[in-house]
Amino acid sequence: MVHEYLVKNNIKPLYNRVKVLEYLLDKQNHPTVDEIYNDLVKELPTLSKTTVYNTLKLFLQANLVRLITIEDNETRYDVNIPNHGHFKCEECKEIYDFTIDIDGVETEELSQFKIKEKSVYYKGICPGCLNKKN
Amino acid sequence: MVHEYLVKNNIKPLYNRVKVLEYLLDKQNHPTVDEIYNDLVKELPTLSKTTVYNTLKLFLQANLVRLITIEDNETRYDVNIPNHGHFKCEECKEIYDFTIDIDGVETEELSQFKIKEKSVYYKGICPGCLNKKN
DNA sequence: GGATACTCTTGTAATCATTACAAAATTATA
DNA sequence: TATAATTTTGTAATGATTACAAGAGTATCC
The missing domain is CATH 1.10.10.10 (Winged helix-like DNA-binding domain superfamily/Winged helix DNA-binding domain)
Structure with missing residues (x-):
């Protein structure tokens, strides 16, 4: 394969x-x-x-x-999978994938730009680490 | 100030x-x-x-x-300005800001996550460099 | 205002990821 | 099988970032 x-x-x-x-x-x-x-x-x-x-x-x-x-x-x-973003937990440093329809978002200002690649990154705390904190 | x-x-x-x-x-x-x-x-x-x-x-x-x-x-x-993404031109390496309503995008999968920061990066070619190519 | 404690800045040295490079190994071509 | 081209390897070089300790600056207390 x-x-x-x-x-x-x-x-x-x-x-x-x-x-x-x-x-x-x-x-x-x-x-x-x-x-x-x-x-x-x-x-x-x-x-x-x-x-x-x-x-x-x-x-x-x-x-x-x-x-x-x-x-x-x-x-x-x-590996290159379309339409997914990455979430990084500030506590455990783990990186989670999530699907996001970034192509569905309007970006009027970039109408003259040739866009080849889109990346979305979030940061915060994952559910596991949130629980530990309580 | x-x-x-x-x-x-x-x-x-x-x-x-x-x-x-x-x-x-x-x-x-x-x-x-x-x-x-x-x-x-x-x-x-x-x-x-x-x-x-x-x-x-x-x-x-x-x-x-x-x-x-x-x-x-x-x-x-x-400097930290909400709701803007970054576009980097692969040719001239310039970085452009653009506004994007990332909070308007659904991310069902992350409902249990505490999101502190969102980043959006695009890559491609800017209008100036596109013109030069023709 | 002056002495003392605390914080910030500076410069050098250490660290660490990445790249350059050339020799050895592997693969493709004839 | 011999030759040419490509790939791999290991070491050395580079360059950004950090650690650290001494010096400079700032705040506090009398």
Whole structure:
């Protein structure tokens, strides 16, 4: 599956690439480069962090993945699914996906702009952490 | 003005702080720390970059300013105005503000979440750069 | 007003993520 | 199989941010 998906996007389906993409698809985890590397190196002992960076850059250019940087300069990666936003809990740092119809929102002022990508990020406290506080 | 605004937010209105906040209000420029430092050091020759970082951190905690990190890990700062999004041009890198009624969008899934902050970022090409391309 | 305590600023050094680069390994091509 | 092209790897370089301690400034109390 992943194999063909890469081919379809003009990316040679090399072993590492398949593994990285599978990882992103499996754990819909919004992982950092470090997390990806640390998990995959167990399976691919010769993997280097530079390769993870290279691979992700490639995927980014092909629009297979997206960057998430809500704040903090912790750059995370996400497989590219339309119409969803990210909520980050300030307490437990967890990132939650939610669906949002951002295309349904009028932005008159941008009528002359060519919009290629829309991102929505919320911050706050998740239900679990809200409960703990009481 | 700026002076009292700081006092009202429980921040001692020290000279540097007033200057940094004035800068952010004047140039609604979404500047980086470097830009702020390089411009202000002309007026405040003893200014240090660490002070700029400290001051911005303080403002952030007091919710006077906001972080913008659309991608790239170029962290920019913005005075906190509700209901506006940011558009970044991929060609000229300029960041444009636009108004967007994000509170008008339903997010059923987050009904149990306490939302403190909402951010909307778009990417694409601005009218000026679109013209140049033809 | 002056002494003391407290806070802020400064500069240097440390840290950490990311990138550059060149050599080694792998894959594709003939 | 030999050759060319691409990818991976590891180390070193870069650059933004933070830690920290000393110096400067500010507030408080007598």
